[in-house]
Amino acid sequence: MLAPRIVDGLIELVGGDGVIARGSAARVYECDGWTLERRVPEVVVLPRTPEEVAAVVRLLHRHGVAFVPRGAGTGLSGGCLPVAAPVMICTSRLRQIVSIDLANRRAVVEAGVVNLAVSRAVARHGLFYAPDPSSQSACTIGGNVAENSGGPHTLKYGVTTNHVLGLELVLPDGEVVTLGGAVEDVPGYDLRGLVIGAEGTMGLVTRATLRLTRTPEGVRTLLGVFATVDAACQAVSGIIAAGIVPAALEMMDQLMIAAVEAAFQVGLPTDAGAVLLIELDGAGAELDQQARAASDVCHAQGAREVRVARDEAERAALWKCRKRAFGAVGRLAPNYCTQDGVVPRTKVPDILRAIAGVAARHRLRIANVFHAGDGNIHPILLYDERDADEVRRVIAAGHEILRACVDLGGSITGEHGIGVEKINELPLLFAPQDLRAMQALRAAFDPEQRCNPGKIFPTPGACVEVTRPRRQVPA
């Protein structure tokens, strides 16, 4: 238990309404989007300013108390589970957009600002903040920085690290440092690049300087319908071979199409093997030419049909099938879980075949909806949690799929992070000396392991035993 005088000290720093010390109010914070494991934090602190964050961290440092940072709690790998930390520091009251510099296309925001709020604030000036996780109406910039989040438009625009210029970081001892900044190429190591994607293990981000991007002049959205997944994959390759970099390339397989159609009647042919959603953006003349070329590629690969959105309403309708895909899964089975593996783009047919093999071997149904352009798969494993044997098979299948991704030259996570979920799988990807170097870097920021302990790196003897499948989450 945290000593009462520490709690009193926290209240003194952030006010009585900024400290949740006991009771049901703290239950809200027991897990993030990965609900397999739950743990209620002893104390939740809600600072109002970056200065208060630093003061809170200094206080905890004096008393040797570990803490876990939390944004909106939409993370999908248990990153803000208070594994070995009694205190949770939540950024939900750090909501200020500090400044917007239109001429230089920069915005400085506090860590608790919601991703979509940034784009909303600058939309009328023809600008937006490019990284667009599907959770963007809820997740925070601090969480995005910690997870190096991407979105459907990653293929063309890149991920968080490509759009964050500077960070204000409260180190685990309470010292405040600025990494990078509004100005490009600040001399020295790119510590901002190191902290982005470090899953909150190097300190607590309080402010970020973001790069804003010009809103594309035009958008074209197409939906190709194919007899087989292989044909759709050939179309992806064909589009890229034609020298086109689409803004998004998203695919669904037959099981997924059937579920979406049953749930929403959007008019997809349920006997189709795959649909491919293609979005292109850019300027006038070139955009039309690329849309024609992409459509031609689809036809050349035997597309049964290529639908082209003629206006914003039709575009929204095409995206609706993709965005609602996870919502439709409930019709197929009582429970489901997903994975976040990545393979080189040309290996997508191989990983889909591997997944089909895994499904057959374990007598499971697996639906696929994924970022085809990035090779980032999200296989959805269907099951019934009342069937203990099926649950065991789902867990084994998930692990086999990640291993297959690694064997094909890929990764075990494209955007959801390691957190506590994939700690056991990290060594599939990295050798002991790689992990040693990473942990040495962690110690350079956090020698006492007080900031988000128990995440990312396997600790000898502390193997997390997964006994239930990953929770039902969209992505």
Place this chain on the structure above:
Amino acid sequence: MNGDRPGGDATAALREALGDAVRPDFDAKFRFAAAGGAPECVVEPADIPGVVAAIDAARRAGLAVVPAGNGTHLRIGWRSRAPHLALSTRQMGRVLAHDAGDMTVRVECGATVAALDAALAAAGQWLPLDPPRAEAMTVGGLIAADRNGPLRLGYGGVRDWLIGVRAVMADGAVVRGGGQVVKNVAGYDLPRLFAGSFGTLGVLVEATFKVRPRAAALALGEWTAPTLAAALARAQAVMASDVQPVLLEAVNESAAEALGLDSGASVLIGVAGSPPHLDEQERRLAALSGGAAVRHAPERGDALLRALREFSQPADDDALVIRVGVLPTALPPVLAEIETAARRAGVVAEIAAHAGNGVAWCQLLGAPDEAALQGVAAAARAAALRGGGWAVYEAIPGELGERLDPWGFDAPALAVMRRVKAALDPDGLFSPGRFVGGI
């Protein structure tokens, strides 16, 4: 070589350990002089085990290690604090895997940027970075010295394209970070840490990049202006307009002359894409400039692009080259101060700015004496700092090299950088003292 100095008899011992990979000749030592400090010895291993062996041998000989490619940018930074071995990766130059469909390429770090480009071009792709001296610069140098060129406005820098690295660390461990896939958040982002680390963390041996379809064509427009300030204002107008430049260079009159432009100060506007796109951009630029901006013929445009790309290289042995970074809107006052200081001191200042990024290159030439040159360099740094930015001296002639801090960086984050260095290179084996704050 003097036997009393540490490493003084290193060559013989290294030869015994490493054989023909050791280059004792004077040429090699000249080529790999780091900020004017010659190495005791040069080693050019043929493979990763060779790199590991060289590091081990250096340790045993009591020498530091300065990683190198072809030495095109070794002039940057302080001299090595300790007698050192130059470890060049230039014999390791294979393109290991280019799968066009994946839009990724894995390459050995000793490959030159030009060789990589040629391999990618064969499949209609490119790594859209346009550093100087591409025919000599190695991929390792590209990453470690974080080089790019005028196209950075449209395509970003090394950190935006690098997705994986392998490096040999101080303890001889071969460490991997990132991977082969374009989307990957497993483990810490070592590739970005290595970008711009100037040979202080380890020897880069392999790198993986995202690549892109090559732009169908690039066109260059020019809009002249009476002064650099006016050129920068025009650049700002382009940024605020519907023109979509991938390159936006504002040059002063002296730089224009050096680049072979006969028009005085100018802003150069580059656009990339298909022919109809280029035509459309040309129309927009014409509308914005009231017809004042003109499009160069392709051959002339290409020649200018090449000249712009090489502008950051020292114009002669006496040049002091400064790279300045500020917000794009802060360029006009900061660059004006530098021009004024140079004029007063009788120094020629050639200035070309990546106007959309806020990064400018200044070549200070023809100084009457060292004191005058030092004064202008100091004034430039002061102006940049006042403008909220920084200034790095990337080439410092003669004796001045021992007096001027190349980096001029001093911030609380420096303490964290020192800890990062100590975490990966606890004994200070790699490029000791050469980086910011004497790291």
